[in-house]
Amino acid sequence: MKITGYRSHGVAAAVALVNAVTVAGGDGSPNALREILRVHGFVWQDFDPATADEFRAWGRELRPFFEAPGLHEAVAVLNGLLERTPTHPHLADHDGLGLHMHHAPPSAKLPLRFRATTLMHLSELVCTYGVGRTGVCAAPDCDRVYADTSRAGRRRYCSETCANRTNVAAFRARRRSPG
Numbered sequence: 001m002k003i004t005g006y007r008s009h010g011v012a013a014a015v016a017l018v019n020a021v022t023v024a025g026g027d028g029s030p031n032a033l034r035e036i037l038r039v040h041g042f043v044w045q046d047f048d049p050a051t052a053d054e055f056r057a058w059g060r061e062l063r064p065f066f067e068a069p070g071l072h073e074a075v076a077v078l079n080g081l082l083e084r085t086p087t088h089p090h091l092a093d094h095d096g097l098g099l100h101m102h103h104a105p106p107s108a109k110l111p112l113r114f115r116a117t118t119l120m121h122l123s124e125l126v127c128t129y130g131v132g133r134t135g136v137c138a139a140p141d142c143d144r145v146y147a148d149t150s151r152a153g154r155r156r157y158c159s160e161t162c163a164n165r166t167n168v169a170a171f172r173a174r175r176r177s178p179g
């Protein structure tokens with residue numbers, strides 16, 4: 001069971017953006033950014049490649065939230081961003097999603113709509129679950145971030161791939177150690 005659906009797609013979008021623009025090998029090209037918007041239910045048709053830098057900057061600003069060592073630090077990051085991000089609730093119904101809340105007015109440009117939505121959804125996640133569901137991948141050589149929206153909420157890796165190879169490495173290390 002997913003605890004978050006399209007009404008909190010901003011959480012997954014934030015993760016995708018941070019990984020695209022702050023991780024070695026990430027793809028922050030306009031095409032990649034447009035794809036993030038499309039996959040995560042934003043009005044990607046409004047994307048203007050000239051605003052790519054605004055999205056990249058926002059990804060870099062969100063990263064410290066995922067790196068925060070505790071709730072206090074995470075809240076400070078979010079509050080700092082909330083202070084600088086004008087939000088304005090608005091009810092919308094588009095693309096067959098059903099009635100849902102937008103956090104910026106319809107007149108706002110897409111980068112602001114994206115900032116407001118990702119920020120509000122991360123804030124809601126923290127209010128409900130604290131920081132136990134977000135973080136940086138526990139694999140030693142991976143710095144991708146993740147958000148766990150599963151019911152169990154025990155995720156520590158950015159992907160199954162990182163979880164599996166880390167477990168395999170630990171298993172081999174145990175076998176190698178004498179005794």
Ligand SMILES: [Zn+2]
Nearest residue numbers: 092094100102
């Ligand atoms: Zn919407």
Ligand SMILES: [Zn+2]
Nearest residue numbers: 137142158162
């Ligand atoms: Zn990883």
